Amino acid sequence: MGSLQRQSIAEPSACDEEPVSLIGAAVAGDLVAFEALYRRFAPRIHGLCLRLTGQRESAEDCTQETFVAAWRALARFEQRSRFSTWLQRIAIRTVLARRRGLRVVRELSEPAGGLPETADAASEAPPLDLERAILRLPEGARHVLVLVALYGYSHAQAAEMLGLAEGTCKAQLHRARALLSAALDLEDP
Amino acid sequence: MSRSDRPSLDEQLARLALEVTPRTDLWPRIARRIGTRPARWIPLALAASLGGISIAAALTWMLWQERSELRPHERRTPDLTQSAAGRESAFDEPRDPRYQRTRAALEKTFAERVARLDPGARRAIAANLEQIRAARADLRRELAAHPENPVLQHLLESSWHDEFDLYDDVVTGTQPTLARN
Numbered sequence: 001m002g003s004l005q006r007q008s009i010a011e012p013s014a015c016d017e018e019p020v021s022l023i024g025a026a027v028a029g030d031l032v033a034f035e036a037l038y039r040r041f042a043p044r045i046h047g048l049c050l051r052l053t054g055q056r057e058s059a060e061d062c063t064q065e066t067f068v069a070a071w072r073a074l075a076r077f078e079q080r081s082r083f084s085t086w087l088q089r090i091a092i093r094t095v096l097a098r099r100r101g102l103r104v105v106r107e108l109s110e111p112a113g114g115l116p117e118t119a120d121a122a123s124e125a126p127p128l129d130l131e132r133a134i135l136r137l138p139e140g141a142r143h144v145l146v147l148v149a150l151y152g153y154s155h156a157q158a159a160e161m162l163g164l165a166e167g168t169c170k171a172q173l174h175r176a177r178a179l180l181s182a183a184l185d186l187e188d189p
Numbered sequence: 190m191s192r193s194d195r196p197s198l199d200e201q202l203a204r205l206a207l208e209v210t211p212r213t214d215l216w217p218r219i220a221r222r223i224g225t226r227p228a229r230w231i232p233l234a235l236a237a238s239l240g241g242i243s244i245a246a247a248l249t250w251m252l253w254q255e256r257s258e259l260r261p262h263e264r265r266t267p268d269l270t271q272s273a274a275g276r277e278s279a280f281d282e283p284r285d286p287r288y289q290r291t292r293a294a295l296e297k298t299f300a301e302r303v304a305r306l307d308p309g310a311r312r313a314i315a316a317n318l319e320q321i322r323a324a325r326a327d328l329r330r331e332l333a334a335h336p337e338n339p340v341l342q343h344l345l346e347s348s349w350h351d352e353f354d355l356y357d358d359v360v361t362g363t364q365p366t367l368a369r370n
Contacts, residue, residue, distance in 0.1 A: 064218055068219055098362070
């Protein structure tokens with residue numbers, strides 16, 4: 001299994017300081033403070049929603065729902081966890097609830113077939129082919145890859161959020177990595 | 190470049206940006222959903238219509254446009270006995286044929302998309318729609334007694350926006366496309 005562990009929202013870097021005063025003001029009902037929190041965290045939440053849903057429209061809807069739900073639940077935010085971690089959990093729940101409730105029609109293609117040629121791997125820019133390959137992963141494998149390999153959740157945390165056994169979560173990550181390696185013509189992970 | 194020269198999967202994954210800015214500013218809609226318009230609110234419907242984003246937004250724009258063009262003495266009197274089916278002729282909705290056509294098209298698409306959803310989602314959507322329409326009926330009753338009350342007029346207009354937003358959410362949320370460029 002891969003050794004990748006990213007800096008995650010749950011494990012913030014030193015420069016990612018908690019905006020305590022903004023959070024306090026928002027909890028007290030200050031909408032301007034909440035807007036500032038939205039401006040700060042929306043790209044991260046939208047990135048998570050986009051990679052989980054694979055659809056821009058759904059990702060934007062889920063981002064919107066996340067912040068609406070967060071505003072309504074702010075009074076219950078006890079600051080035992082980081083605000084960004086709390087938001088991220090709401091976003092994941094929103095995406096999963098949407099998937100269960102609306103059953104959005106997806107056009108997930110077969111894993112490796114039909115993917116474009118590999119990206120210019122020497123480029124410093126984010127590899128677009130990898131993005132596309134991730135979006136084409138089967139949903140279960142994509143969710144685990146996004147949560148564990150990109151956002152730094154442990155297998156136990158991801159399994160709990162996705163309603164999976166931890167072993168299934170590990171198997172899905174292994175599957176995702178194998179499919180990505182095949183799609184990008186990389187050596188086996 | 191040979192396979193072994195390429196960055197590993199872990200290296201490529203680590204390079205992906207975790208932050209992706211939404212294409213449009215979602216804050217105006219969020220602010221409206223949570224009950225207050227943001228300070229720098231511009232009419233969402235107008236902005237969305239100019240960007241060609243959605244039919245629902247175009248509808249709200251037409252509604253907004255007609256409302257701002259009507260002078261007070263030209264406003265139609267509400268019919269409080271009107272049924273839901275007859276609501277199209279209500280004083281607060283434009284009679285403009287473009288508006289009626291666009292609305293009919295949106296409602297048709299909405300009905301088709303809703304029919305594809307599971308019963309639980311359909312019930313939730315129907316309950317939301319009923320809530321919006323019930324609120325509008327209450328506002329109409331109050332407006333009958335206070336026809337020039339700007340707050341009531343504003344709330345009534347907002348109820349149309351809410352209904353179109355609901356249609357829009359369902360229609361866009363059930364788009365059968367995988368739209369990542």
